[in-house]
Amino acid sequence: MKQKNSTLTPAQIKKTVGISYLGGCNSPKLVKSLERNVMTYGVYLTPGNLSGYQVCPNSDNCCKYCLNGSGRNKIELLTYKDGGPIQQSRIKKTKLFFENRPAFMRLLVHEINQARKKADAVGMTLAIRLNCTSDISPEEFILDGKNILQLYPDIQFYDYTKVFNRTGLLSRYKNYDLTFSFSGENWTDCEKVLKKGHRVAVVFEDILPETFRNYPVIDANGYDARFLDIGGIICGLTYKRVANDYVNGKYKRPETTFVNRNIKDTSEKQQKK
Secondary structure (H helix, E strand, O other): OOOOOOOOOHHHHHHHHOOOOOEEOOOOOOHHHHHHOEEEEEEOOOOOOOOOOOOOOOOOOOHHHOHHHOHHHHHHHHHOOOOOHHHHHHHHHHHHHHHOHHHHHHHHHHHHHHHHHHHHHOOOEEEEEOOOOOOOOHHHOEEOOEEHHHHOOOOEEEEEEOOHHHHHHHHOOOOEEEEEEOOOOOHHHHHHHHHOOOEEEEEEOOOOOOEEOOEEEEEOOOOOOHHHOOOOOEEEEEOOOOHHHEEOOEEOOOOOOOEEOOOOOHHHHOOOO
């Protein structure tokens, strides 16, 4: 859907693009926060440059193991060579973002307004995660000269990122929360973030350690609303097997520094990178 018509309704945009929705509040990962009285609206795009557009800077060490290849989409990716309906829908949404930003944003605003009504109706806090499987600056989500954080100053937005400079947004927007992510190769930046009192997410193979490189580790698997966490900690996440882990139908253990092995003392036995 190339940019050409700015008068389409949300329903017409979806029909033209060939999608049923842009984002939603029913992702298995996001619904975990309901127990914390947080209803999260999230958007899933295709990671890396799978759509022909790069949405994940600094993802060389982790894109292959992205959660895009988990859940129901894992089954489809293992069944169909080019992915099934889920993957194709995410590609369409990503292309819409780059090829017709006004239409993407009108649909996004429409769905956020619906999500807010839904959250208000049940007395929950609404949170927005724009990058469930991407890493795009919220300042690029622009409509009528304002970015999405400015359009909704009273709504909590949050993201994970591997883009160090994006942490600068935290001082400019009170409604934006960011958790920096350890790629396996960016510990120097991670430590800068931790020393400033922010959080860093680290993926572990299965069992979470009590500490990682002398920083306390919390179990971040139970809910996704990271803005509820304190700073200066490691948010430990357990690795989820994805489609790319399977070769000829058999699971192959990922060989990457992105997934941290379970060793007794990670603070002493890992060399800083």
